[in-house]
Amino acid sequence: MQRELIHNSIVQGLLNRKDMHMAMVSLVNSQLTPPHIKNSIKRDRLQELGLSILSHRVTTITAPAGYGKSVWVASLLQEEEWPPTAWLSLERYNGDPSFFLYHLIHAFKKINPEYGSQSLRTLNSLRNLKQDYFIAASAIIQELPQDQEMVLVLDDYHLIDQNQLLPKIMEYLIRRLPLRTHIIVISRTPPKLNLHQELLKGELLEISSQALLFTPEEIRELLSLEGLVLSTEDCTYIHHCTEGWAAGVRLLGLSLKQFGGNWRNNLSSLTGKHTALYIYLSHELFNYLTRELQDFLLDTAILPYLEPILCQEVLGDTRSEEKIHELHLMGLLSQVESNTTIWRFHHLIREFLLERALNIRSPEYIVSLRRRAAFHLEKNGHIDQALEQLAACADWSKAADLILAYAEPYFLENGCHNALYSWIKTLPVDYLNSHHQLLYYKGICLRDNHPQKAQEILSRAAARARDKGDVKGEIRSLMAILAVHIFGNDSTRSEAVAGRIPVIASSLKDSWAQGFALVAALGKAVSEDDLKQGLYLSRLVAKTPLEPEWQFYYLLLSGVVHYRLGNLDTARQLAEKALALPLVQKSDRWLGVAYVLLSGIYCAKGEIRPAIEISRQLIQLGHKYNIPHQIAYGHRRLAQVYLLQGKLVEARYESELCSELWLEANNGAMARHADLETIFFRIITGENAKNSFQEKQDFIKIILNKQSGYGSKDYSLSIAGVIAREAGQMEQARQWLEESAASSEKKGAKQLLAGTLLNLASLYLLLGDESNADHKLHKALGLAQANKIDTFWDWHPETVYKMCHRALLKSIYPQWALHILQRWFSERICEEANLFLVNNDENTHNAITTLVQNYAQFKGVPIIHANFMGGFQVFVNGVIIPATHWKTKKAENLFKYLILDRRPQSKEKILSLIWPKTDDPASDANLRMALTHIRQALNLSPNSNDSIVLRRGMIYLNPEIKVFTDYELFVSLSKKILYPIGRDTNSLEQLHLMENAARLYQGELLPDNIYEDWTSSQRHKLHDLYIQIQLKRIEAYIQSAQPSRALEIYQSCLAIDPMDERIVKISMELLISNGQRHKALQLYKDFAQGLAQEYGLEPSAEIKSLYERIF
Structure with a gap:
């Protein structure tokens, strides 16, 4: 129970995780608070102008420094009924889009503490904001309340206006933020924003410096x-x-x-x-100012903010707090928040002081201050500000050390790949190229969005590490390259890289190297589809401590191994463990990778709802972060789900979306497999298999000859075998299917093997080799039952249905065959239960009875199955009604008629048909008594009297009762066989239809009522359909080179109607082609003699001509 609860919580709640803010990324709170200036005045003259901001979507306030822009806007917040306001005072480092968006989210969070969890997680997951900025911006917008009025203030916008990407982000936000959100942009220079649309719509308010000038x-x-x-x-x-x-x-x-x-x-x-x-x-x-305050100002100008402890540690000044308060009282410092101890300079004052300090202080002194500041900032978790200090004094050695120390815990684990990449780029090129660890992290930052460039950088990192004798560094770089190849489904390169790592790691004897070597070996085993080796390595790795990223890879690779082996519960447990890792919880990128496996597992288990939910989420994540291979996997999983549900058109649509996506993802192998699956889906939705195979035969062979791992080769062989079988290319189909089955059996891939064996059983049945067909069927269902497998990788609906159908008739693992039929084909098997309810095998009969009863209970209506051909039998909810329960023949005949023609029948018509020679009073009494007998026989409690309705002179079966008859099923099958609109006439489905129709026809319609006028026309119609179907069967077996099967059919047809010229003609041709000329001649002579004796007729000219040709 506990495991189930955990599982359900993952499926239901995984997409709604709690706030995952970047806990380790420092937040400068001063940026989120409006400035508070001592001794400011309320400027009544500007009140109307200020309130007009609320009637515009965008307001720009442009004026040089010191015009009181920020102070005035901050004063508006005190106005009565002014909306909640998110304030963001920008700094130069906010020019990095990730920092800008991060602080923007927290600005909104300042006024709504519940806001920001989804937006921060999205921002954490992005690798390339230049390409994906709209994803982060959309997340911010979507999380904002749509019906609440609010104001967003961006102060000192000029500090970030040089970044070419930020205007795009701003314009995207401006045009998509909720309608009741007002944006105020405060800047010294005109913002580089395209606001022409807003200007034309009257949504832009422009306030210049003139409006802000103080009056006397x-x-x-x-x-x-x-x-x-x-x-x-x-x-x-x-x-x-x-x-x-x-x-x-x-x-x-x-x-x-x-x-x-x-x-x-x-x-x-x-x-x-x-x-x-x-x-x-x-x-x-x-x-x-006093000299002491002058020195204090000059020395603190290099700091990002003023705080007593920071100033004391950097300057060694124990009076720092006192001096800060003194300067604050003089109006030179702004306090960030009343409940904090942080102050800041106005930008202009700080610029002046910093310029003066650089002119009069020695470079060595400035460097010493910056290094001490960096030390303090690092100690307090402000890594970016610390790096700013080190970069400002060109202390690249210390900056590099800081980057390396915090690359994992501060940047990567919090999804700040862009920020890390930016800091690495600030380092001198020569310095960067000489440090393999920095190259490694640079490659890691580029791995998801620029895999080829990442591979090149990581290769350089591995080479530098090798030159310097850093074995661990080389292994890390190679493992990262391996991940690039694994994500790209490049099995050849994966195997090559994975093969190098254990050799290199062998020089180290510690558990760290052993863990990396084992994960690499596991990756190699998965790439080579060596499942036994993969299982062995998975068990070894489980006992080895690993770093978070490689723990994730171990869980997923192990999950793939068990997924391929058919151990789906174990595979799911491993995938769920991967999902629970903090690494995944913090980043949608890793979540998407895990969903690729988990969605496949749910599809393989046939768990429809979670499979659809996760597949759709996978598609959303792929679109959100522009990851085409995740989108492709999502659509592929949906195609598999729809295929299981019998929604073939929907499945084909989803499948056809995949190929272009795989090409976009640079994954040629999966693109080829997607093309193969598209051919498969086109065939099962009715396209001509022969034409499709002929057009794509060379292409299919190219796909099969390409090197591919992860089970793709075996799966492709099986799918290609099905395509070839449907196209009538039996020998080619047999080769491919047997090759796939042999490979899967050798590897222990149970689920794929079971499906391939079912397809082989179907193939051998088409070839007339029933013994081999039943052997394969026995092996397939035995494997499926032993491992609780009821879906298959190479799921071909008609094959699965037909083979389980046959298994029931042949008592080959009937319980498991019934389980599969009940799970995936319950409605169809219930409709066709007439075939099975007359089966002499008690187990089969009982199994079908149970299925019908369950289906009736599920639908909430009674179900009647009636067989008319070759005899009369009625089943209510799967249970037969004994003949004695009808009480009288008249009651039985009345029910037969009402079932044969379920339209409302007039009382007079019924009386004339069933009691033609009885006077009116007696007929009416007889009718009522017969209706009572029928109701009692059906025994449809609790309202048995409602089963047959007599109302206003009309009699009919209650329309709420589900009725399935053998003759209606036979007619339906006959139409599909004789008029195969849009279907391949030589397909497995058509042959299956013929076999079922022939099996249904147990004899003439209602032989006990052969002299009743109301049965004759229907009887002749069914007989003629049966002969046409048998002729079609003969033709099909002749085309498939199975003359012996065709001869069996012709003999059964002649036994039924030896005077049917159609049967005689095709039988003669069949005997001639089979080398039995003498039998063909004798058949003609018997036919001619019988025709003359019984009807006084001669054979037609056509059959005479045939006789003369062979005589």
């Missing part, structure tokens, strides 16, 4: 908060000097405070003689 009155109010009492004249002059520039006004106020009582005297000297007022004020301000 606002300047007076602002500076009064600094304790400055200014006249109108003073404010006008300051407005003139600063032109209303907010930063200039604020910095000027701070500077004027330094003059004390002399500030009015110095005001006139603040004219525009300097190139930028901000630079002048910054210098003046800086000069008026």
